[in-house]
Amino acid sequence: MTFLQRTFTSLVHAHAGRTQGQATSFAALSGQSCRRSFCAWLRHYCTKSATTSLPLLAALVTKGKHMLNLRVLFLAFAFIGFSVEAIEKGNQLNQEQYIPPVMPEYPESYSDVMTTLAPYYQAERPLDYFFELYVISTLNKLPKETEVALKEFNDKHPSFFESTNGDWKSYVKKQLHLSNTIEVAIWELWIRNSINAENNGWEYHPWHYARNFLDNYSVEGSKVDIWEDNSLELAKQRILEYRANGN
Structure with a gap:
């Protein structure tokens, strides 16, 4: 595994650890089962699409306004920001990976x-x-x-x-x-x-x-x-x- 691959893997692992910690916070903030279900769904949606636009998120919050409080909304924004940052760093590392040129075979005749x-x-x-x-x-x-x-x-x-x-x-x-x-x-x-x-x-x-x-x-x-x-x-x-x- 290359240095860049290891670095990217570390970002992914950090991402996974951060996600797990936030799942606990979501559950702790929600006292009702429906609220927990909606938070779990929102977390899954953010993981699948880290580039969720603000208008779409606003629509989601409106849809679940009876189930989300302001603290949950703040954590959702923080989670999306972290996901975008991790993906951008991973893309940057992949772009910086040097690819050497293909060299000719040594002459044998x-x-x-x-x-x-x-x-x-x-x-x-x-x-x-x-x-x-x-x-x-x-x-x-x-x-x-x-x-x-x-x-x-x-x-x-x-x-x-x-x-x-x-x-x-x-x-x-x-x-x-x-x-x-x-x-x-x-x-x-x-x-x-x-x-x-x-x-x-x-x-x-x-x-x-x-x-x-x-x-x-x-x-x-x-x-x-x-x-x-x-x-x-x-x-x-x-x-x-x-x-x-x-x-």
Whole structure:
């Protein structure tokens, strides 16, 4: 159950508890059976429709004016107000629930590589494709089938990674002038953001993360892979602890 779901469930439980307490108050205020019956009916009606309009409520009170006193009317208004507030909060929480994008399947063949690479070529940024795969590979999330498919791609297009003797990862590092600490940055941000995503009820797909990492790394004035004071050593320690736990 997600954080937002738990919060909404708590509101529902609070709503149920409040309703039960008010049922006792209604009964205590009504000395006659018909009055109790009408209050029970009114409570049921308010529960079914928390958005009961004031004119309709006024009509209901007029209909039962011989059975309701002013205190019962006040409690009815309070109950409706609480119901509306609880529903509005629940709707707001549902609207705030983040839905991650659907990511493509990892390429498992030369044909798959060409298919997933095509949109990047059309956008004239094929290097971004391989940088994203580089990020995924750094996290040890790239399937072996993809590694094999990339090798086949290199065999069919030897000129692409020719400057690094067919090593596509070295090619990415060379072309983008990546530092020797880029992998620390990739891991450190992955740990923080994937845990945060899990705490908020959704799973951070590695390819989704790779795209976000690329966007943040490429933006002007980016602080990604910029280390101050002892932040680099602290990041390395967090990574060691995280991976020591089997992650």
